[in-house]
Amino acid sequence: MKELVIPPAAQSDEDSWELLRAWVANNGLHCSVLVGVYDAEGITEELAWGTILADAARHIADAIESLGLRDNEAALVAIRQAFNAELDKPTSSRSGNLVQ
Numbered sequence: 001m002k003e004l005v006i007p008p009a010a011q012s013d014e015d016s017w018e019l020l021r022a023w024v025a026n027n028g029l030h031c032s033v034l035v036g037v038y039d040a041e042g043i044t045e046e047l048a049w050g051t052i053l054a055d056a057a058r059h060i061a062d063a064i065e066s067l068g069l070r071d072n073e074a075a076l077v078a079i080r081q082a083f084n085a086e087l088d089k090p091t092s093s094r095s096g097n098l099v100q
Contacts, residue, residue: 019052028092035098057083 010016021032038048061075069075 020056029094030096053083 010018017034017037019034023030035045035049038045057076057079058072061072061079064070064075065072070078
């Protein structure tokens with residue numbers, strides 16, 4: 001099992017919390033998400049998660065640029081296109097349920 005490094009800011013902040021964990025296992029994507037904390041603070045979950053996913057896309061585009069693969073703007077355009085295409089016409093099914 002290969003886990004990513006926890007960011008230093010998350011390690012040093014006693015009030016940090018994990019929102020999303022994604023794994024490729026058994027030829028599929030498996031996710032754990034923390035949903036419901038934003039609604040409790042008066043922010044709709046959809047708005048919060050849209051912002052989180054957009055920020056994550058920007059981090060990924062920056063990482064692609066830092067590897068010298070593409071500039072971050074081109075990477076972000078491609079990520080956006082793939083994201084919208086996948087939402088419009090999923091390439092695989094999903095299953096699972098909310099576990100609390």
